[in-house]
Amino acid sequence: MKYLKIDDQTLSDLSIFETSGKPSIYGLYNKTRTQGGAAKLENLFRHPLADEHSINERAAVFEFFSRREYIFPLDAETVGSLAYYMENNDVRSQLQAGGQSFGQRLKDMVSTDADFVFVRDGVQATLRLFYGMRTFAGALQLDARDTVYEPVLAIMIEALNRPEFELINQLAGPEFDIKINPGLLAELDKQIRFAHRENILRLLDAVYELDVHIAIGQLARTKGFHFAKAINRESAVLHFKKVYHPHVEEAVANDLYLDRGHNILFLTGANMAGKSTLMRSIGVALYVGHMGLPVAAEQFEFAVRDGIYTSINLADNLSQGASHYYAEVLRVKEVAKELSGQSQLFVIFDELFRGTNVKDAYDATIALTSAFAAHRGSQFIISTHIMEAGEVLQQKTLPISYQFLPTELRNNTPFYNRVLREGITADRQGMIIIQNEGILDMLDEGIRKMGESTCHS
Amino acid sequence: MPFITDKQTLTDLNMLGKYKTGSIFNLFNRVKTRGGELLLENMFIAPLADAQSINERAAHIQYLQELDITLEINRDSMDLASQYFTERRPSNRLSAVFNNYREKMQEVLYRSQSLLIHQKQIDAVQKILLAGSLLLGQLQKKEKSENPCKALQDQLGKIINDPALKQLRARYPFTVQQTAQCQYLFLNVFREDIQRLFQLLYEMDVYISVAKTARERNLVYARAMNSNGEHFHIEDLRHPTLSGAIGNSITLNKEQNLLFLTGANMAGKSTWMKTLGISFYLAHMGFPVAAALMNFSVMEGIFTSINVPDDISLGWSHFYAEVMRVKLVAKEVSSGKKLFVLFDELFKGTNVKDAYDATLVVTQKLARYTNCAFVISTHIIEVGEALKDKENIQFQYMPTLMKGAVPQYTYRLADGITEDRQGMIIIENEKILEMLKPKTREDD
Numbered sequence: 001m002k003y004l005k006i007d008d009q010t011l012s013d014l015s016i017f018e019t020s021g022k023p024s025i026y027g028l029y030n031k032t033r034t035q036g037g038a039a040k041l042e043n044l045f046r047h048p049l050a051d052e053h054s055i056n057e058r059a060a061v062f063e064f065f066s067r068r069e070y071i072f073p074l075d076a077e078t079v080g081s082l083a084y085y086m087e088n089n090d091v092r093s094q095l096q097a098g099g100q101s102f103g104q105r106l107k108d109m110v111s112t113d114a115d116f117v118f119v120r121d122g123v124q125a126t127l128r129l130f131y132g133m134r135t136f137a138g139a140l141q142l143d144a145r146d147t148v149y150e151p152v153l154a155i156m157i158e159a160l161n162r163p164e165f166e167l168i169n170q171l172a173g174p175e176f177d178i179k180i181n182p183g184l185l186a187e188l189d190k191q192i193r194f195a196h197r198e199n200i201l202r203l204l205d206a207v208y209e210l211d212v213h214i215a216i217g218q219l220a221r222t223k224g225f226h227f228a229k230a231i232n233r234e235s236a237v238l239h240f241k242k243v244y245h246p247h248v249e250e251a252v253a254n255d256l257y258l259d260r261g262h263n264i265l266f267l268t269g270a271n272m273a274g275k276s277t278l279m280r281s282i283g284v285a286l287y288v289g290h291m292g293l294p295v296a297a298e299q300f301e302f303a304v305r306d307g308i309y310t311s312i313n314l315a316d317n318l319s320q321g322a323s324h325y326y327a328e329v330l331r332v333k334e335v336a337k338e339l340s341g342q343s344q345l346f347v348i349f350d351e352l353f354r355g356t357n358v359k360d361a362y363d364a365t366i367a368l369t370s371a372f373a374a375h376r377g378s379q380f381i382i383s384t385h386i387m388e389a390g391e392v393l394q395q396k397t398l399p400i401s402y403q404f405l406p407t408e409l410r411n412n413t414p415f416y417n418r419v420l421r422e423g424i425t426a427d428r429q430g431m432i433i434i435q436n437e438g439i440l441d442m443l444d445e446g447i448r449k450m451g452e453s454t455c456h457s
Numbered sequence: 458m459p460f461i462t463d464k465q466t467l468t469d470l471n472m473l474g475k476y477k478t479g480s481i482f483n484l485f486n487r488v489k490t491r492g493g494e495l496l497l498e499n500m501f502i503a504p505l506a507d508a509q510s511i512n513e514r515a516a517h518i519q520y521l522q523e524l525d526i527t528l529e530i531n532r533d534s535m536d537l538a539s540q541y542f543t544e545r546r547p548s549n550r551l552s553a554v555f556n557n558y559r560e561k562m563q564e565v566l567y568r569s570q571s572l573l574i575h576q577k578q579i580d581a582v583q584k585i586l587l588a589g590s591l592l593l594g595q596l597q598k599k600e601k602s603e604n605p606c607k608a609l610q611d612q613l614g615k616i617i618n619d620p621a622l623k624q625l626r627a628r629y630p631f632t633v634q635q636t637a638q639c640q641y642l643f644l645n646v647f648r649e650d651i652q653r654l655f656q657l658l659y660e661m662d663v664y665i666s667v668a669k670t671a672r673e674r675n676l677v678y679a680r681a682m683n684s685n686g687e688h689f690h691i692e693d694l695r696h697p698t699l700s701g702a703i704g705n706s707i708t709l710n711k712e713q714n715l716l717f718l719t720g721a722n723m724a725g726k727s728t729w730m731k732t733l734g735i736s737f738y739l740a741h742m743g744f745p746v747a748a749a750l751m752n753f754s755v756m757e758g759i760f761t762s763i764n765v766p767d768d769i770s771l772g773w774s775h776f777y778a779e780v781m782r783v784k785l786v787a788k789e790v791s792s793g794k795k796l797f798v799l800f801d802e803l804f805k806g807t808n809v810k811d812a813y814d815a816t817l818v819v820t821q822k823l824a825r826y827t828n829c830a831f832v833i834s835t836h837i838i839e840v841g842e843a844l845k846d847k848e849n850i851q852f853q854y855m856p857t858l859m860k861g862a863v864p865q866y867t868y869r870l871a872d873g874i875t876e877d878r879q880g881m882i883i884i885e886n887e888k889i890l891e892m893l894k895p896k897t898r899e900d901d
Contacts (some may be wrong), residue, residue, distance in 0.1 A: 062581065271776055325722055326864070329883050336892040353880065356722065357836045358809050360880025367884070371893035385808045414777075429806070430811025435782050436820075439787045443822040444792025 004048040004290045005307030005343070008333070013310040013348075014245045015247075016045060025284055029293060033072050034079045036204065037211030043210075048290035052230040052304045056294030059227045060148040065217025066227075068143060072214045073136035078125045079207060085122025086201060091242055095119045095186040101221050123188045124177060131172035133207065134160055156206050164196050179301055216293060218229040225294035226386040228285070233304045233344055236260050236377050238286070242298035245281035252418040253298070254278060260376045264369065266390055266426040267383040269405030274418040275383045276312055278405065281349050282381065283310055305378075308341040309335050312350040325356045332368060332379070337446055345378040352384055365389040369371065373398040409433075461758030461789065462743055463794070464837035465782070469763040469885040470530035470734045473501055479698050481735055484674075485667050485744065489528060490535045493656060493662030500663070504578040508681035508755045514743030515678040516605035518883035521661075524599040528661060530588040535658075544575075546644050553641040554634070561633050572636070579639045582651065589654055590617045592661060604836055609657060615653045622647060676745035679750050680735075686711045688797070688830040688884055689737070689753035696732040697739075697747040704748070705729060709830040713851050715823070717841055719833040720855030720873040725868040726834045727763055727765040729855065730799045733832060734761050737797050756795040756830070760786045763801040776807045783819060790826050799825070799832045809837065816840045824849055841874040861886070 011017060018024040026045050032038045033077050049055045081410060092116055114431055137157050144150045161169065167188065171178055178190070218223065223246070231237060242253035252274075258265060285295040289302055311331045337345055351362040352368070365382070366389050372380050376399065384390070404425035408415045414429050434440065467473055475482040476496075482674040488494050505511045507809055510767035519596055547553040562570035596610045604610065616622070621642065643651060670676065674697065688711075693704035703725075709716060720726045736746040740753055762782050786798055803819065817840045824847060835841075844850055856876035858865045864879050885891065 019624055231899040268808075325880060326883065329887055329889070332884075333887045333889050333892070336889045340892045356880040357719075357875075357877075359838070360878055362809075363881050364884055367881075369889060369895070371890055374893065374895040387808055387810070425808075427808075428811060430776060431814050433777065434783075434815055437780055437784050439784050440781070440818060440822060442787045442791050443785075443825075447822075447825050448792065449791075450793055 001054060002050040002254065003142060004050045004305065005338070005345075006048065006234055007288075007309070010283075010310045011288075013312040014280060014287055015099065016284075016287065021335045025246070025288065028246055029093065029216065029219060029288070031215040033074075033215070034208060034211050035076075036079065036083060036208035037215065040208045040210050041215070043282055044291050044293070048287060049292065050304055050306060055230040055292045057148065059230075059294075060218045062220065062292060062294065063227050064144070064147050064149045065213045066220035067217075069221070070140070070214050070217065072211055073127060073132040073215075074207065078128045078132070079211075081121050082125040082129055082204065085118070085125060086193065086197070086204065087198065088118070093118070093371060094194065095182075095189045096300070101223065109402050119189045119232045120180075120185060123180070123185055123192065126188070126192050127168060127172040127178055128176070129203075129207065130160060131164070131174060132166050133203075133342045134169070134172070136210075141246045142207075150433050156203075156210075159199065159203050159206065159402065162196075162199060164191070167191065178298070207314050217452040220294035223294075223296070225296055226298055227292075227294050228289035228297075228300040228302060230289070231301055232303050233306075234264065234343075235303045236344065236379070237301060237303045238346070238379050238381065239301040240285065240297050240301075241283050241300070242281065243281055243300065245277050247286065248277060248281075249297075251281070253279075254281075254418075254420045256282065256420070258401065259260070260399070263376050264373055264398070264400040266393065266400050266402045266424070267381060267404065268385075268387050268390060268402075269383075270407045270414065270416070270425070270427055270429065272405050272414065273405035273416045273425075275405055277351055278418070279310075279312060279350055279381055279383065283312075283346075283348055285309065303344070304345045307338060308346045308352075309338070310348040311352075312348060325353065328353055336371075339372075339375050339378060345379075347372070347378065349380070349382045352382060352456050354385075358386065362386050362389050362396060366392055369400070370396065370398060373400060387424050389425075394424070458506055458757065460506045460792070462504075462738070463760065463785075464555055466734070466759055466761045469761040470731055470738060472735070472738060473498075474547060481697065481739070484698055485664035485670050488662045489530050489666075490659055491532070492535070492539065492659035493666065496659050496665070497663045500742055504738060504755065505743060506741070506755065508683050511681040511741060511743045511755065513524045513605065515680075515745070516582070516742070517609070518664045518667050518671065518745065519663050519678050520601075520605050522671050523594070524596070524601070525672075525699045526592070526595050526599070526661075526665055526668075527593055528588070528658075528886050530658065530662070531584065533654075534581040534584045534588075537578050540653060540668060541575070541578035541643065542648065542655075544640075544644055544885070546648060547641055549645075550637075550641045553645070554637040557633050557637040557640065564652070572633075576629065576631050576636055577639070578637065579631065579643065582643055583625075583629075585655070585658070586617065586622060586651075589613060589658060593617050609660065613654070613657050613661075618656075619647070619650070623826075635792070642894055653868050670747040674747060676747055677749065677751065677832050678743075678745050679740035680749075681740070681743075684754040684795075687752070688714065689740075689751065689871055691736065691746075691748050691751045691753075692733060693749035695729055695747040697735060699728070700757050702728075702732075702747070705868075705870045707733065707870075709851070709874075711827045713849050714736055714827050714829065715820070715831040715833065715875075717820070717840060717844060717852050717874075718832060718854065719836075719838050719852075720834075721857045721864065721866075721875070721877055721879060723864070724855035724857050724866045724875075724877075726855055728868075729803055729870070730761070730763055730832055730834060731799050733761060734763070735799075756797055758794060759797045759799075760787075761799040762788065762800060762803070776804065779804055781878050787823075787887045790823065790829055792796050793828070796829045797831075798829060800835050803833060805836070813837050813840055818845055820844060836854075838874050838876075842896075845874075 012019055015022055016025045017029055030038055030041055032041055033054055109168035138151055144153045197424060214244045221382055236259055238258040240256040244253040267275055284295050286302060287308055288295050289300060353364050365384055365386055402424050403420045403422055406421055407429050407431060409429050472481045474482055488497055560572035564572050593613050627639055674880055681791050688709040690708045692706045695702040695704045718726055737759055739746050790796055804815045816835050816837060841852055852874050853870045853872055856867055856871050857877045859879050859882055
């Protein structure tokens with residue numbers, strides 16, 4: 001299977017996984033009930049796919065679960081104790097049938113032996129799991145008829161009803177604790193942990209997967225997320241309708257369309273206008289879309305990418321002695337290398353070359369944006385403070401879409417509506433704020449007063 | 458009038474903070490007593506505001522450094538001894554005797570610890586007296602004809618050499634009678650004197666600790682002058698905590714009161730500005746600085762804006778925060794105060810046009826306040842071009858040399874405005890644009 005190319009920088013820019021207590025995308029999506037389910041989901045997050053068929057297939061399964069409310073049939077404790085039980089496959093811990101001496105029995109009456117309790121709990125959990133899964137699978141059969149989930153379910157049902165599980169299936173019932181005599185317990189222990197170990201583990205894996213399916217389905221329903229559609233990579237289309245950032249409360253949604261004719265979004269706007277958030281929300285949706293998971297957008301179609309590269313908030317750590325600017329250049333170089341190898345990428349550069357003087361940043365922005373434009377198969381979002389660079393780029397005929405996030409001044413306080421507009425920002429609220437704060441007048445006044453006092457003295 | 462500064466300035470310069478690595482407080486904090494540490498902290502919080510007291514304190518420290526005085530004092534003894542003076546004052550000798558016999562009884566009856574504790578505290582007081590007398594001995598033995606510490610030394614001597622204290626023969630472990638005698642002497646007769654002695658020792662502790670740092674780091678003492686039109690003149694000034702720091706010189710006066718600083722990001726602009734701020738602050742405390750020479754006229758305060766936190770997640774516009782900071786400074790400056798103001802990368806949070814206009818106009822307006830000294834750094838070198846004809850502005854930059862593809866920094870100030878364009882050079886060296894050139898088999 002082909003996977004999407006990503007790196008640590010992209011993961012941290014998009015806050016895919018938790019770092020230093022900030023809310024993560026994985027955390028948002030992880031509503032699984034079991035630890036195994038969470039691990040499975042994490043694995044999906046670590047390895048987004050890069051071919052349209054597997055993405056769409058996976059999305060279809062999740063979509064099936066989002067249509068109706070399903071409740072995961074098992075409690076976390078049952079699954080947890082089975083997993084714990086299965087972990088120990090040391091033959092010495094196997095329960096021995098018969099041959100219990102009188103002394104042993106007497107000892108059992110006084111206090112239960114820990115090994116015995118371990119096996120008993122594990123076996124009981126297995127029985128509960130079989131019963132729960134059988135009931136759930138049976139109920140699901142009708143819903144799953146003629147859907148993508150039907151074959152998956154069929155495999156699961158088959159796995160549950162294997163002939164070697166006959167004894168287990170006979171015993172499994174709705175009671176929480178099923179009465180089993182010590183001889184039978186020893187037999188079940190042997191079957192579950194040793195004889196049919198592989199099949200039980202496979203079943204456990206299917207349980208984890210079901211957990212992920214149900215959790216994601218529920219998330220899509222409750223959060224109102226929609227499923228993305230992966231299309232052919234050659235089309236180079238990125239089409240969002242009402243995309244927003246899932247972590248931002250009352251987030252404003254935006255539309256975006258990029259394709260071969262317009263493969264660069266040149267984004268301008270004031271600092272607080274929401275440039276970074278918008279870029280993050282697009283990056284996150286695309287990332288999550290590549291896993292077949294539902295995204296925070298009303299509609300989303302994307303050409304499958306080979307990789308996602310971002311450079312948002314590149315660590316500006318002066319104390320480390322590493323030049324911020326140099327770090328940025330190396331990041332750009334990395335992307336350029338990928339591009340020259342005919343990869344089709346999605347690239348975000350936020351405030352390109354913030355770490356250098358304006359002249360250089362201006363020249364570099366123009367040169368690189370023009371060079372990126374030639375790579376029609378890849379898409380770029382480039383944001384900058386240097387709007388003059390945009391004006392120069394506009395003179396050339398390049399496949400660039402110019403948009404900005406506006407700032408309005410209301411009673412001297414800047415107000416941001418966070419809705420994209422066509423063009424390059426011409427907002428000059430910076431000077432207006434300075435004037436409104438009366439700083440310049442204050443300084444003039446001080447000089448005037450001082451002049452007076454020296455005249456008088 | 459107190460020296461004005463604010464929290465952000467102290468953070469920018471990393472002045473305070475016992476538990477912060479690299480703080481200037483820690484650089485000088487070699488004190489041996491808790492009281493000394495408190496005193497040192499107070500000196501950091503409240504720099505001096507007149508030339509005489511600044512020069513006086515500097516002279517004290519310098520004198521102790523020249524004499525190479527050490528203070529042999531045990532931190533725990535000092536703690537114990539100072540605790541003893543929280544005890545009540547015995548009204549007369551008889552009540553002291555009575556008290557001690559009562560405590561002895563309590564010890565016998567139910568193993569009360571109070572007598573033992575008091576005896577240990579008395580022992581500690583005696584150790585401190587001994588330490589004081591050793592210090593005095595050193596001071597007297599090495600004394601020079603010109604002694605700025607004379608007053609301190611005399612006060613110390615008066616207490617230490619008092620016959621009643623000097624002839625006290627009681628040694629630990631004490632009898633009950635001796636305990637009572639000491640208690641009466643320490644807590645009644647000499648109570649104020651001994652407490653005064655402690656204060657003197659704290660003061661000496663701080664001076665000796667600062668002198669030690671000064672000797673190790675080769676620091677010099679700045680000379681405070683009454684205003685004569687020169688704000689400061691510093692030669693070969695280095696950052697005090699950076700090892701191997703490179704020195705630079707600066708002179709700002711009424712004719713040239715603004716330094717306009719340019720240079721690449723890593724070239725050392727911020728470090729130089731911090732160095733200036735720290736040294737200015739230390740000089741106003743009477744503390745030594747890492748320079749070859751420093752003369753300054755006393756000013757009324759310092760404000761810096763270096764590394765304004767660029768925290769977008771706070772939801773508070775970075776630009777707005779900067780504007781408010783400038784407003785605060787403008788208010789202080791326009792009220793006629795004599796201030797030293799350092800602005801690093803002013804208005805970096807806005808677009809270039811705004812930043813250009815704002816930096817230019819604010820720099821121009823500030824520069825007219827010849828009573829104040831300013832250092833302003835920026836990325837927008839075009840502002841410098843526009844300011845070039847202003848006579849009261851100095852232009853300097855931190856140069857960058859390209860060694861192959863790697864930029865190298867000399868950290869030595871040069872006159873003028875930087876013309877370094879290593880930004881594009883690096884991009885060219887990394888061959889990024891060539892990489893991005895469409896190949897023959899390009900997909901459009």
